[in-house]
Amino acid sequence: MAAEQRSTTYLQPSFTIPRPDRDVTFILPSQEATSKVPDGVTRIVIPPGSQWTPSPHWHELYDENFRVVAGHVRLTVDGRTSIVGPKDGVQRIAKYDVHDFMRADATSSEYSGKDQAQEEWMSKDVIVEEWTSPVDGMKEIFFRNLFSVIHDSSRVYGWKTELQLMMVQSHCDNYPVIVSDSRIWQPLTHVLFFFAVLLGGWLGLKPWYDEYTPPRLRGVATSRHGAVGKDELKKSK
Structure with missing residues (x-):
């Protein structure tokens, strides 16, 4: 690709x-x-x-x-x-x-x-x-990459579109409810996203792209969870 x-x-x-x-x-x-x-x-x-x-x-x-x-x-x-x-x-x-x-x-x-x-x-x-x-731009990264993937779906991603969308969602902290049973919807979504991210990465897909992400937000996107991710990194040291 x-x-x-x-x-x-x-x-x-x-x-x-x-x-x-x-x-x-x-x-x-x-x-x-x-x-x-x-x-x-x-x-x-x-x-x-x-x-x-x-x-x-x-x-x-x-x-x-x-x-x-x-x-x-x-x-x-x-x-x-x-x-x-x-x-x-x-x-x-x-x-x-x-x-x-x-x-x-x-x-x-x-x-x-x-x-x-x-x-x-x-x-x-x-x-x-x-x-x-906090406001750190991650929501904008999410919307820009999500909608851009949808726009490019038939021309660029084809059958990989759903995998690509799940990679964007997982990276940007946006988890959909897949089943109505509240006892299992969170673990089920995480299991599905884990394998989607694994497979998507193996196929060469990324959780966000420069073409979709403004330069001012690429540092936030790289840190995976923006200000939240940086805070967690500090706590782990």
Whole structure:
């Protein structure tokens, strides 16, 4: 697999994910003065009619901060679901808490026939922001490499795409729930990722690529878990 085959996307300010209902846009942090989002923050724009969800997942090295800028979402954290809007402020999602979200009106039966204010936001984009604690750029590395791999999947990775995606997820502390049984979802995901990373490395795949990762973040990517990884290294000495 020749490195030059990959798209050069590290300067791309946003990624739009094609979907059968409505496309979802991720606006990523930028060093440009005209950036639409604060440094370290990813903004997700979910249009009306979209049923997109990131699917249940968890993190083990980072707490995640979640804020609704416009509209309302149905946020599920550790099995508890609530409707969250701009007035609810920042939602802190702790390490190991399985979480997921989607537009609150994605399942219309619960939100049909509401008052005028709710009908108004149901017809507009839902906008949410995410960032980690600590903020070190690893979330941006994750999104940039994940979406770039998806973009290049048919042309560069082919049947290796799923392996490549799992390598990115494992490297960037993003673990999906594979089965519904809460007693085994964490060990099962780790076992599957262990063999995926092993096989992917043997096939010449990497957990991140220069073509996808801004120069300012390549040191973080190399340290595997950014500021968290550096802290752990210090403790081990």
